[in-house]
Amino acid sequence: MKRFYLEDSTESYEDKFFDNLVMRETPLGFVSVKNAIVLPHRKDYSNTVWGKGGVIDQSGEYVKESFYKNGWVTFGGYYDYDGKVNVINGSAIYLGYFFKHWGHFLKDIINRMWIILEHYHNEYVVYLGDDDISGNYLEFMKMLGVPEDKLIRIDKATKFSEIIIPELSYVLTEYYTKEYLDIFNRVRENCLSVYSQNQSDYMENQYKNKKIYFSRVAFSRGKRAKEFGEEFIEKTFELNGYKILRPETLSLCEQIYIWNNAETIACINGTIPMNLLFSNGQVKVTVLNKTCNKHLNLLLIEKIKNIFVTYVDIYDTKHTSKKVSLGAGPFLMRITNSFTDFCKDSGYKLSNENKGKLFLNLLKFKLIQIKRLIK
Numbered sequence: 001m002k003r004f005y006l007e008d009s010t011e012s013y014e015d016k017f018f019d020n021l022v023m024r025e026t027p028l029g030f031v032s033v034k035n036a037i038v039l040p041h042r043k044d045y046s047n048t049v050w051g052k053g054g055v056i057d058q059s060g061e062y063v064k065e066s067f068y069k070n071g072w073v074t075f076g077g078y079y080d081y082d083g084k085v086n087v088i089n090g091s092a093i094y095l096g097y098f099f100k101h102w103g104h105f106l107k108d109i110i111n112r113m114w115i116i117l118e119h120y121h122n123e124y125v126v127y128l129g130d131d132d133i134s135g136n137y138l139e140f141m142k143m144l145g146v147p148e149d150k151l152i153r154i155d156k157a158t159k160f161s162e163i164i165i166p167e168l169s170y171v172l173t174e175y176y177t178k179e180y181l182d183i184f185n186r187v188r189e190n191c192l193s194v195y196s197q198n199q200s201d202y203m204e205n206q207y208k209n210k211k212i213y214f215s216r217v218a219f220s221r222g223k224r225a226k227e228f229g230e231e232f233i234e235k236t237f238e239l240n241g242y243k244i245l246r247p248e249t250l251s252l253c254e255q256i257y258i259w260n261n262a263e264t265i266a267c268i269n270g271t272i273p274m275n276l277l278f279s280n281g282q283v284k285v286t287v288l289n290k291t292c293n294k295h296l297n298l299l300l301i302e303k304i305k306n307i308f309v310t311y312v313d314i315y316d317t318k319h320t321s322k323k324v325s326l327g328a329g330p331f332l333m334r335i336t337n338s339f340t341d342f343c344k345d346s347g348y349k350l351s352n353e354n355k356g357k358l359f360l361n362l363l364k365f366k367l368i369q370i371k372r373l374i375k
Contacts (some may be wrong), residue, residue, distance in 0.1 A: 001345055005312040005338040008292060017173065017296055018303050024175035028167045030115060031065045033057050036163035040154045041097055041128040042079050050075035050097050053128045053154075055163050065165045068096055071172035073108055081157055091162040092124035092152070100131045103271040105140075106184075107297055112166040114179035116145050117186055123164065126152045136252040143190040143253070144183065176304050184277040191253035191278075192260060209243035210263035214272050219248050226368060228361035229333035230268060233288060233314055235351035236335070236343065237266055247272055259283060268333075269295050270326055273309070276301050286310045288339075290331040291324050292317075313338040319365065330368040332361060 035058040044052045054066035054076040067076035075097045093116075098109055116125075125146050127133065133141060133151055141151060152158075169180035215234050216227060238244055247255060259265065259279045266286040267273055273287050274297060287298065287309050302309055316332040324331070335353055343350050 001310065003308060003310055005310070005342045006289075007313040007315070007317050007336055007338050018300055021173055021300070021303065022175050023304075024177045028114060028169060028177060028179055030119075030164055030166040031063070033063055033163045033165065035159065035161065036063065037085055037157055037159045038092075038094070038126055038128070038154045038163065039079065039081060039157055041130070044077075044079060048074045048077055052077040052079050053097065054078075055094060055165060063163075063165065065167075066094055066096070068108070068111075068168075070108055070111065070168065070170075073104075084157065086156055086158040088124070088152075088158060088160050090124055090160060091121075091164065092126045092160045093120075094163055094165045095125050095127040098127040098129045098131060098133060098137075098153075100137065101271075102136070103274055103297060105137060106274055106277055107170075110140070110144075110183055111168050111170055111180070113144060113183055114169045114177070115164070115166040117179065117182055120145060122147075122150065124150050124152050124160070126154050126158075126160075126163075128154050139252040140187055143187040145186070145190075172300075176300075181277075181304065187252075188256050188260065188278045188280075191256040194253060195257055209241075210261075211237075211240075211242040212258055212262045212265045213237040213242040213244050214247050214265065214267035215244050216247075216268050216270075216272070218246050226329035227268075227290065227331045227333070228365050229314075229316070229331075229358075231357070232335055232351055232353050233268075233333060233339070236339075236348065239351055240343075240346075240348040242266065268314075269298065269311075273298055274301060276305060276307060276309075279305070279307070281305060281307050284310075286312060286342075288312050288314045288333075290315050290333055291320060291326060292322055293325060295326055310342075312342045316362075319362065330365050332365040334358065334361075 033055060037056050039053045039056060041051050041053045049072065055063040056078060057063055062078040068074060095112060096109065132153055138148060142148065170176040213234060215230065217230050217234055234244060255275055256278045259275055262283050264284040266288065269287050269289050273285060276285065289311055292315065298309070314333045314336055316334050319332050335350060340350065
């Protein structure tokens, strides 16, 4: 089997972006700020990507360690506020800005949480933003070791006896650490322990199929309406013995169980394959490209986990703009020559593409493109 099945064979999918990335050996540290105030998130995007907010000390100076900079992502900074302060007696660990995006959660938001692994003494964990930590995000924090009642969303200036600001455990293109990987190892171990103790028979029966296809078909229709054509890809994997699963319907621990017990997993490129961070490294993974743009976060995970993924282009080269990012869309997918070659090498049967459905997908795709041009 080849590693790359690309529509544009002249362009290498491998990237030198992480050539200088090293595993940092020097210990991570943290700063402790007494009688500190946490400023909530403000939608002020001057000189920052995610807005302003963070920690100020008792003299009113912004604590630079609470500023977040990792690649293109930046967050933090002082702003004038009304001086009204809520007071909580106790120590808190500074998580930073939180919003519900699983990819950024894994890459950026939990970056400081290595401190929970060895140095957690029941402090509060404080975060900023409009979203509450809930669902699989909450399950992650619980499996890491943070009780729900210790999580506090800061929506107005709040003073604590002490704010602990951990150093970043991973910085894009510069370094990653054992501690960064250990965050996911801890969550994986605790999730698998829960199932081995309480639901092992159920899980083994429910997910006994070792071939899994994680589908976005239902999610795309109901939530985003910007991805078209995956149903033909999904049908092909189903014809070849894959169990079709919808990640949005699964708990975090269910997904972690699957990533550690399946023999092979296939999915569309994006956030789904980033869950490789929870894998023990034994699963065989096929990632289907919906655009020619490289997913640098996934390439990073391959490097730091020493795992190799098979990439297969399934995007319609005639209509897909090379400028479209993984998070933007719209995306038009179909059974391409690259996918056909992949199936031939794998000994898989191909599903048939319905011409009427192909035309409908193209029409919907074009309508979204037109709407975005008009805006």
